[in-house]
Amino acid sequence: MYEKILKKYPPDQENLIYILHEIQDSNPQNFVPEEAITVVSEYLKISAAHIHGVLTFYSMFSTAPRGRNVIRLCESPPCFLKGSEKILRKLRDLLQVKIGETTKDGIFTLELCACLGVCGNAPVMMINEDIYADLTEEKVEKIIAEIKGRA
Amino acid sequence: MKFYRSHLLIGIDDSSLQAGVKEFETALRNELAKHNLTDEINILETGTLGYFGTGISMLVYPEQVTYVNLKLEYIPEIVSEHFLKGRIVHKYILDKLSSKYDFNYQGRIVLKNSGVIDPENIEEYIGTGGYEAWEKALLEMKPEEIVAEVKASGLRGRGGAGFPAGLKWSFTQPLAAEQKYLVINADEGEPGTFKDRLIMEGDPHKLMEGIMIASYAIGATKAYIYIRGEYKLCISRLRKAIDQAKEYGLLGKNIFESGFDLDVEIKIGAGAYVCGEETALIESMEGNRGTPRSKPPFPGVKGAWQRPTVVNNVETITNVPAIIKNGAEWFKGFGVEGCTGTKVYTIMGDVSMPGLCEVDMGTELRKIINEFGGGMKNNRKFKAALVGGAAGVFLSEKLLDVKMDFNSLNEYAAVLGSGAILVMNEEVDIVEMLWSVIRFFRHESCGKCSPCSNGNEILYKLINNIRNGEGKEKDLDLMLHIAAVMNDTSFCALGESLLLPVKSAIENFREDFLQRMK
Amino acid sequence: MPIFINGREFELKPGETVLEVALRNDIYIPHLCFHPKTGKAGKCRACIVEVEGRRGLLTSCNLVAEEGMKVVTDSKQVKDAQKIIVDLILSSGHHDCLSCEQNGNCELQDAAYYLGIERPSFDLAPAEIETDNSSEFIFVDRSKCISCGRCVEGCTRTVVNEVLNFANRGFETRISFDNELPMGESTCVQCGECVQLCPVGAIIDSRMIGRGRTWELEKVETVCPYCGVGCKLEMHVDRQKNEIIRVTGVEDSPTNEGMLCVKGRYGFDFVSSQDRITTPLIKENGKFRAADWAEVIPYVGKKLKAIKKEFGSDAIAGLTSAKVTNEENFAFQKFMRSEIGTNNVDHCARL
């Protein structure tokens, strides 16, 4: 199942991060599973230890299953100033999870992240590939409800 | 070619997309069609228009008025009033602080086309005189002449450290190597900074042109753009720009039959602030954990895959086409001595109009906040500005008249950094802000060297104690001491970063800290 | 021109770093991540010095020594910063010298002692002690790990087994085997290079635990008895008990450069095995009985002489050994050739 992704890249170590992104994005649980490490390790001829080291270094990657929608709320100073803590509390209430956890229905995982570069519209969060800006508690409620509805 | 009566520029960026700009655009087209205006009114998608907190916005030429915070239900009214009858609907336009949006008032170089042209269409860029500098550089200039010109312009790196770009190039240019690389640092991670994103979203071809000229100047036949994984729109626009440039023969083999080859590739990051450090960025590009390398050797001599590599920031490189086209003297007409050109600032926090502006180096902070940031929101009292990103300095009101350039800020032990200006009003508690800053660095420390990883951890514990009312005044001295040791001994700039915010917060706003100890 | 360290003059060799010149001349600069084999890492930052004419503090492990350079290793500024650095490292784990196997052979202990740090001052130690005893011969205590990276470097670049790496980042950085498997379940081949490189008590030989303090053990160099590579090794011996407690590779050996394999490092139980024969044995009626040397030598001599007399020298053959010394091989073939009178001598070179 990883063949298709691997085939897109020559077997050079420099493509590791690209490959891991693609594997994670194509995974319904938004993570890089163990067996993928073995496959990539064989393809790129680099050790599992190296791949694991890379995976756990970058905050966008996960080695554990996550929800279908990964919420990454920015916690950097500009968003913090504009009330990201309030948004965080709201999200925790709505989803009934702690930071890093996945909702029981598997729809959401709540994470914190560093600056997303949309600070003019703080506070900001990213859900999968989409940015949600100028967040208010009401807006968050709407967004969560909408995604839940779609699921 | 068709002539249109009016051009409508709709800003497409992450925040307008989120506000439903696509839906809006479709509805607008339908409405125009309904009134048979399709042949008279041209709709263009452009990058960000540079206003924030303004949702969907649209710039109308030739009137040069901007509608902001647009909603679907406004469409019939605007179309019938403005486009049919020619009467501007004043209640929806942005009319206050008009100076901010007068691009002639801002000395725009890098953002000249942003919000004016369709960033996904190379012809529009060419229409503004784009790629002329590239042709001139490649066909009329020798690499060393380009380096000399950039050196003469006084252009300094816009990533934060302010190292002269021409000087950096001059180390690599003469090296005889089988392969050299140019790497564009687009891993914009400094909190409060999004200038590079807007450049790439709004005018990707200008960055491409800068890359071409710089690559030729240093003798690199391969350039990489290392961009953070979160910047999805940038990545797609850059990909398009590369494809189009290839199609137009601006990239590839034997460009303009000059014998020069150039290939540009995008590398994406995966969430690590430290990768903004050039050697960590190189490690990441090679598929490793993004931890910094020891210098020397410097990347200019041994960089990516141990070959000479020049790493430049997006904004720096985007200045290059204009310098080549108009000459170093022209460029020196902007800014102040020692810090020439313009600088893109991002202004946010408790201001009326968060956004960005590009103004001459050396513009006073007060002016930037008041004129381009719209002044304090709700007329609250100014308390502090965190200038230069999270690694910047908490400035108090006393310092509001400082000139914003590398040298002037240095005099106040402050830094220009990435040009981020986070404004705080009187209600803000600096303890909270410093906590947030320390939390950020603790999260982003790469763990390679001990003073940074252990130092950030203990500073976080200490500020937590203070925040929880368990701190003692001597903790402030300890924090300063640890931050100073981190600054003196850390492997890379990340570990050095906390000294300025910790020191400035504690020194300039000591009362806030003591308040928590009562 | 020489280099000046703390006012004293020293010759320098091309390419040497300031730390190397200092160590070569017995000037101690605290250092935790540098090891001659894994080289400069610049990670611990404890080896900072001041250099006249240069701004700030510089790490001596990656500072190339230059002629005329004036280095100070013990100024107040240097030692103050070192104290914070080492104190933070000491505070970040459970470094309990009393119970630690590396006591007396610990580079963190050396650094702390030099800087006069009696006990950790910061509240940084993890709440729990995290150990891994899944490996047959190697014991890991992550709460003692200082992330110096020597083991990772050694596993990756020296023995090139590529099992060890760092995982996570920042303060959470930790060493990991493959993708964070227990060591015993990973692809680790237990060559023990990581043990040999660890400056503290984080990765140790599990079988040395509780069997002797480092200063009580005597070290003797010899050669590995297994394959033909001839790795030089150092045996750490408890003289009282006449026992080999642990084995390390000799770092400056051109043959193995300190490396060993799992047999060479851990396969020595046979020496003190209960199964060793301690007396000559003579078989009588299908069973062995103990004999002494005074009896057995004439017994064997008589038999050999008789066979030689009756069937000739070539009716006797001898197998010498690929596992005994040159001198013993020489003696054996000399015995067969000169005393028995045959060239029927061979060994299992071919098997």
Place this chain on the structure above:
Amino acid sequence: MTNDIAGIKDTDVIMIIGSDTSAAHPVIAARIKQAVREGTAQLIVIDPKKIVMADYAKIYAAQRPGSDVAVLNCLMHIIIKNDLYNKEFVEKRTEAFDKLKAEVMKDKYSPENVEKLSGIPAEKLIEIAEMFGKAETASIFYAMGITQHTTGTDNVKSVANIQMLCGNLGKSGGGVNPLRGQSNVQGACDMGGLPNVYPGYQKVTDEKAQEKFEKAWGKKLSNKVGLTVTEMIDEAYNGKVKALYVMGENPYLSDPDQNHVIEALNKTDFLIVQDMFITETAELADVVLPASAFAEKEGHFTNTERRVQRLNKVIDAPVGAKDDWEIIQLLAQEMGGKWNYKTVSDITAEINLLTPSYGGITWERVGRMGLQWPCPTETHPGTPYLHKGNFARGLGLFSGIEFKEPDELPDEEYPLILTTGRVLQHFHTGTMSRKTEGLNRLAGPMVMISVEDAEKMGIGNSEEIEILTRRGKIKAPAFVTKKISPGVIYIPFHYKESPANRLTNPAIDPVAKIPEYKVCAAKVQKIN
């Protein structure tokens, strides 16, 4: 090894053929992996098993066991055909190039034909030949995978042929590098532990040598070449060898066709075993003499790169055990010899005197790092690599080697090829390594079988199965893996409970008398 271990840094291409390096010689494997990782060398691995080293190789090829001469001749065929050989070296330093050419240029060794013989695809053979031929300096490392064949001598000569052809001898980083399997197998050979030579490879048939040693030892010596180990067993079986003195060896497990060995040992009138343990062989002995271990004595080992290194006494031997040399001296004196060595170093001095290549390797000079022979005088610095400038015989002699099939090939009854070898955790017959329980827990007996063959027979991983050859039958758990080619099985020979040498073929190489451990016909079956 013609070359030294440190020289691995100087080579551009390394070919490993017939050596599971990371299992049998882990530290040399590490040196090779370092060179690959640092990018100074590219690696070619040719082995029927996809050994760990294959993971580091630019090219890996699995040959059918026993087809090495065909493969090496084919590589030379391509190298000559594509004009990649070192003409200057061939012209100035070798002779009989015509003979080599006449053989290897036969159509039989074209890549297409050797693909049929060896199972290695023709393109891969070409790729290997190109990489090897174009290298500035290339080295070959091999072990018993090359020598333990009825064509072992041919295999070794072929390795020498290709290295002369490419001019890879007499320089650092090149060489013909057999990896010696035991701590002092090199020294045992150097010291004349062989039936045809005195110490320093001085032939017993050479009158001058005989005279020299007779004079030194004051005894009349035989000029008749003696029996090799396999011949001793055969002659014991035939009743011609009446007494056997075995020092530190375990033929019970190490020699081929175990049942035959046991019978032969039982047939001797007098079997003396000198060892640390009651080995399987010692069980059969008439007398057992307790010897001290390596850590209990002084002396020297000579390693695979000809480096003579000092053993120091680490601990005391158990009371009752003696150093081997002391026992030998006692026996010699008993036999009437006037031996009078007071210390080990007295013997070392005699070695210096009688062994030209060891002339300068005196007790005093060895030092911590040892000395590499040849080192004829006390001022000679030792020799890191051989054949610099010229060969011992003057010009290097090419020989045309014809490919011959192994003695026993698979057939309908025994359809598989059995090959044997070592694992990382154990050593030889396990006398030493198996005393460490931890090592036993890490690696026990097994038979490696391909996924394809296992599936065909319904054999699961870890399932105990029977392995049979014409010589006997053993049981071992199956290790089902993709790392071995279909049609081939592999068994390590360390284990007395699953003794691989009960199965192996005693057919020997006519010159070196090495048994063909690496190929025999076998079958496996499930245990019901």
